[in-house]
Amino acid sequence: MTFERTEYPRPQFRRNRWQCLNGQWDFAFDDDHQGEKANWPQAPALDQKIQVPFAYESKASGIGDETHHDTVWYARRFTIPSESKDQETLLHFQASDYVTHVWVNGHYTGNHKGGYTAFSFSITPYLKDAGENQLVVKVVDSKNTEQPRGKQRWVDENFGCWYVQTTGIWQTVWLEFVSKQHLKTVKMTPDIDTSTLGLEYELAGEGNTALSLQTTITYKNDLINQFSFTPTRTKTKLTADVTSDLTEWKVRHWTPEHPHLYDITFTLYDGETVIDEVTSYFGMRKISTDKGQILLNNSPLYQRLLLDQGYWPDTHLTPPSDEAMKDDIEKTLAMGFNGVRKHQKVEDARFLYWCDQMGLLVWSEVGAAYEFSDEAVTSFTEEWLEIVRQQYNHPSIITWVPFNESWGVAQIYSDQKQQKFTEGIYALTKAIDPMRPVVVNDGWEHTISDILTLHDYEELGTAFTERYEQMDRITDNKVSHNHGKFPFAQGYEYKGQPILISEYGGIAFETEKGWGYGNQVADKEAFLSRYHAITEAIRKHPEIVGYCYTQITDVQQEVNGLLTEQREPKVPIEDIKKINRL
Template identity: 60%
Template sequence: MSAERTYHRTEYPRPQFRRQAWVNLNGAWNFSFDDENAGEKEEWYRNPNFSAHIQVPFTYETKASGIGDESFHPYVWYHRTFEIPNTEIGKRVILRFQASDYLTKVWVNGVFVGEHVGGNAAFSFDITHAVTHDRTNSLVVKVEDSQSCHQPRGKQRWTDENFGCWYVQTTGIWQTVWLEFLPEEHIEHVKITPKIDENSVAFDFILNGLYDKPLRVEANIRFDGKPVKQFSFTSDRPHMHVEVNLLSEIHEWKVMHWSPEHPHLYDVTFRLFKEDTLQDEVDAYFGMRKISIKNGQVLLNNRPIYQKLLLDQGYWPDTLLTPPSDEAMLEDIEKTLAMGFNGVRKHQKIEDERFLYWCDKKGLLVWSEMASAYEFSDEAVVNFTNEWLEVIQQHYNHPSIVTWVPFNESWGIPNVLSDAKQQAFTESIYYLTKSLDSMRPVIVNDGWEHTISDIVTLHDYEEYKEAFLDRYSNQDKILTNEIPHNNHKYAFAEGYQYEGQPVIISEYGGIAFKDGEGWGYGNRVESEEAFLDRYRRVTEAIQSLPYVTGYCYTQMTDVQQEVNGLLREDRTPKIPLEKIRRVNDSV
């Protein structure tokens, strides 16, 4: 099947940590299925001869890939060639994958350079030892996937057909592949932590290449092009912590905070020197904002914020989980804001970093939710934990991310209500997350059966305002597990209790029209008037509850058989955006 439209992903894939020297490897690759898993035994990586072609980073299941085969194939192979630019000869050559699902193995010129397990986190290999500079290099990638419920898979189906709210699987490379060229001495990573109460920002550096001489780092912080602060340090250790006071005369407020209304960002350039020779230069940015909890409220920059979120699964008709373009991501964000929402719950998906970049720029709050496994086992615990820790560290610097959501609706922890092992797993993930990021709230098991959690989130698709108000007027009964909050699930797992956390209705609505196939929640409506009446009445019911501090409407767009979006899959609105906004603006 050939794609009806050609998509190209040419944007720099990691705008929060940008270098100038890079090569985009997206585009046409050779491709082959390997259903018998014969490729490694037959050493396809030495002499790849794949007759099919695929457009990376779109998976073979998508129309955009040029293949469009939705059936499951557990082993797939990719091949392309590349050359090292003359200007980069002598540097380390780093091969980077923004995401590939699920087990990825890589060979360069027939040399095995490494493997990575996980479908959501970015990863890289130093391939310097395997490349040559005087001829074309051969890059071969094998990706192994499965229908296992022990690997984090999110909304990807594990059967041959779609069912419920699970959709066509994603197999193989699904985000940008690229080369980066680094000197021996370079900046490996910088963790950036805003501290608005101290008017300062902390930088935690990891430096690479400390061998015989100390390295010097110089940093230049700017706001709107104006110089704010400069600092430098010399270090003979790979790890360095620096805190910088940001008070300056750039504005009467001295420090510019990030918020949805004013998404101010500071730019910063890091330069690494060995003696007096510049070795590495990186452009980054950060936002000065604080997320905290006090007296049953979520605070942004020490002020209560009412979160009006939209459930966003990040699927497109021709590209599935892969955003088709920068413009498509930006369109989703701008339409979300136009409807009066101030954030998204990015549901069961670790999104493209360029989406987070645009959320940082536009001021859209993000709940970052991990893709779930669906069975509990030792294997599932290891798979989930390893990948979740990668995700936190990779996305820590984005100011738009205001909440971490590792679990949803007891998926992967089906007996968490009473099973001590599964409860212990959720607690361990909570504390591991806090050990890497003490700034953001962590929601453990969004929807119901919470163990330890900074916010209590409840899912309820009740369609009638009166029934909704009657149920949630019993605040104490719901939050003490005396009654189920949605007629079938309790707010807390056994042995846990309400500790005064903020309460948010983090899934509701899901209204679908009667026309066409597919499903929504509750009765389907026949007209725009009926849709708006139900939408308004249930939303107003939530808004009227004094102890509820926000909501998340399901959902932004239709996704395959689930047709309860405010927008269709092609992003055309079902309801004029301004009419949705009027309801959201009432609080």
């Protein structure tokens, strides 16, 4: 079976002129680091074929070698469409792990460090006037535990809850054709309290007094607002009114039950000529916390989340298709959950697009490093802030989770340097996005955090109820809630934050090879009885405002999913929904 990814890769900032570069590429391992000496940037002599965007470790790549190789090379040829030859050509990578170097027609174009963020290069100066162009990519990865790697193993075999590594290109590669002056980004900030949308425009290219930028907001093709301005700087901030008499409430809010989305189009003119047009969308949605509650659009929100690590058996971290992403979301909703905690992975932009469209809440998390050092601090900070910027406009994302279970900050309980690091990430995240709650060190040993999240894999509902009967002893850091782990690091205290059990469950069947949390169960009846008991114990607690069950699917040796790796339900979906909706 051949896997292909041909859909538009960035649906929240869409142009018509683009070209997908996924498909078969030339490929080679470079274990001896001879590629540059052998002149591969100019004349690649690569001895294998690979199906991009799937990592070589996956079956879908056509290689399926799970051995770690620290340096890999890719090459392919492409032709610029005749109608785009007078345009600026941008080369986009949605994600490549970890340090990516790029050459076009033998010319070094640039490099990017980080495995989870999208990046691009302008390659116009290096293109040929006619005929085929050559693209060569070198990616260097490592077992370094100072780089953000998430669930990717750093030893030769899988262990615990760490899986086969992902090396090289693992999301879509594509070309985009734009005018020299074009729209670079637009940051969109909804404000339901004033029924307005804040817009921060950024233009690329030198100034031009003949430019005008028109913004058109519609809902299901009905005009809501339209306005134009002459940009006098590369960056401009404006506020748009989104009230309309088309609905009795004047504004349609985005919620999981009713994920209303407004369409927005940005059209850049040079005089009377359209030189750039971008289509996007936004949701009028507010997320906040107050008096121990998480509020969506100023009303209490009880979150029924599902831990989602985003792995597939044949494609690993790369979703096999658009349909596969939609199917995961549909099954999540069908089981009665209203959100996912995307665990240790920055997901494909199209997954977030479908969450926006279908009304699935998302906690956005990044892959952790596992060692604290100056290098780790720098690498993590740069990548995390880029993630926040790139995902900012998605209404489905309601929480940022930069740290998990003290990974990468193992001494945070008492080490002030590690504590200050997490404080800094919290403050920097808030500087970019003051709207969304930030969870610092999900699970335990929180420093500054907008939500108190606790991980607890207790098997018995009665034991869970007993443990949290005196919640003040936990919030006061007088007792641990998880094998010696306290809710707060030393020097920090509870300040009335909402409390959420952000990992629990993890039930596995006795017949399965692999592991789950606690004792494995013998049959579906035992599974549902245990699931009901622990979930009900959480739901009945008056101070707990949500939960996150581990997890949606099995992942390699971890077999505690509600679904198998092939997405087959282990117990009837309607039975899970019934328990979640009680």
